[in-house]
Amino acid sequence: MLALEAPLATVSAWLRRVRGARVLAPNRRRDRSESLSQGEAGASWVESLSASRCTTVVSDRTSYRLNASSEDTLLPVKISVITMFPEYFDSPLQISLVGKAIERGLVEVALIDLRLQGRGVHRQLDDAPFGGGAGMVMMAEPLRESLAPLADSHRVLLSPSGAPLTQSTLDRWAIGGPLTLVCGRYEGVDQRAIDACIDEEISLGDYVLLGGEAGALAIIEGVVRLLPGVVGNPESTRTESFRDGLLEEPQYTRPAEFEGMEVPEVLLSGNHARINEWRQAQREERTRSRRPDLWAAYVERQREEDAPS
Numbered sequence: 001m002l003a004l005e006a007p008l009a010t011v012s013a014w015l016r017r018v019r020g021a022r023v024l025a026p027n028r029r030r031d032r033s034e035s036l037s038q039g040e041a042g043a044s045w046v047e048s049l050s051a052s053r054c055t056t057v058v059s060d061r062t063s064y065r066l067n068a069s070s071e072d073t074l075l076p077v078k079i080s081v082i083t084m085f086p087e088y089f090d091s092p093l094q095i096s097l098v099g100k101a102i103e104r105g106l107v108e109v110a111l112i113d114l115r116l117q118g119r120g121v122h123r124q125l126d127d128a129p130f131g132g133g134a135g136m137v138m139m140a141e142p143l144r145e146s147l148a149p150l151a152d153s154h155r156v157l158l159s160p161s162g163a164p165l166t167q168s169t170l171d172r173w174a175i176g177g178p179l180t181l182v183c184g185r186y187e188g189v190d191q192r193a194i195d196a197c198i199d200e201e202i203s204l205g206d207y208v209l210l211g212g213e214a215g216a217l218a219i220i221e222g223v224v225r226l227l228p229g230v231v232g233n234p235e236s237t238r239t240e241s242f243r244d245g246l247l248e249e250p251q252y253t254r255p256a257e258f259e260g261m262e263v264p265e266v267l268l269s270g271n272h273a274r275i276n277e278w279r280q281a282q283r284e285e286r287t288r289s290r291r292p293d294l295w296a297a298y299v300e301r302q303r304e305e306d307a308p309s
């Protein structure tokens with residue numbers, strides 16, 4: 001790999017701070033009996049990374065602010081994930097544009113096994129809820145210990161009680177420095193760990209999943225695609241759903257006729273002013289009919305912009 005030593009030295013320094021935690025490259029076979037002491041985690045991870053000739057899903061290279069101008073400070077984009085199931089991320093972090101972005105060093109992802117901070121021989125992470133009730137609760141201490149070396153990152157807990165994940169949240173995180181995603185399990189997480197160690201709670205939607213891993217993946221994908229150089233044409237991340245508060249218009253490609261349905265004539269006209277007008281009208285109609293919540297906010301914003309100041 002090009003410039004292997006410098007980036008890996010940086011990774012090593014970063015990971016050495018993740019004390020007592022085992023940081024896995026997802027393409028490495030997982031062995032729960034293996035436990036690395038402070039400092040070793042980073043070093044041996046880097047060795048395995050090196051040995052794998054960077055068919056790796058974890059990498060290090062400086063990446064850039066969204067829409068960076070020459071005056072902008074360059075910020076490394078580092079995402080740490082605290083999870084009981086690092087292997088959950090194996091395939092998604094190796095494929096498609098996220099896999100390529102990691103391989104190219106546009107983003108670093110560290111998977112931190114929460115189980116390492118578990119209590120006793122069984123590395124227990126949960127206990128019965130005070131006050132009784134169904135299910136178990138994730139204990140505060142293992143989470144606090146996993147998060148301790150990541151205190152200067154923005155620590156996000158995936159939780160149905162969190163604020164709904166939106167595009168503007170992802171925009172903020174894509175330029176916001178190191179991000180840590182905490183995946184809950186069980187009935188939930190001891191509130192004291194949340195109060196002490198979490199900066200923000202985020203929900204994937206109004207439904208309940210088994211754990212936070214699917215949400216963490218959604219966030220990684222949403223953040224990574226905003227990084228310069230990840231999506232082929234940066235224009236596509238600027239002209240899509242939610243950017244101006246509207247949904248995207250319908251899309252068409254060849255053939256011009258499919259099962260008797262034709263592409264709207266205007267798209268074949270070559271008249272870009274007409275095409276833009278049509279697209280805007282479609283965006284508005286689609287948002288009005290499908291998402292009254294977004295439409296109301298859009299109309300309100302337009303009204304404010306049009307009001308004399």
Ligand SMILES: C[S@@+](CC[C@H](N)C(=O)[O-])C[C@H]1O[C@@H](n2cnc3c(N)ncnc32)[C@H](O)[C@@H]1O
Pocket residue numbers: 157158159160161182183184185186187188189202203204205206207208209210211212213215
């Ligand atoms: C079974 S859920 C716990 C649900 C919890 N008892 C409740 O009613 O809100 C276990 C974990 O999955 C994750 N999770 C489940 N649904 C989620 C959602 N909609 N958004 C984000 N995380 C979710 C959270 O990390 C949560 O701690």
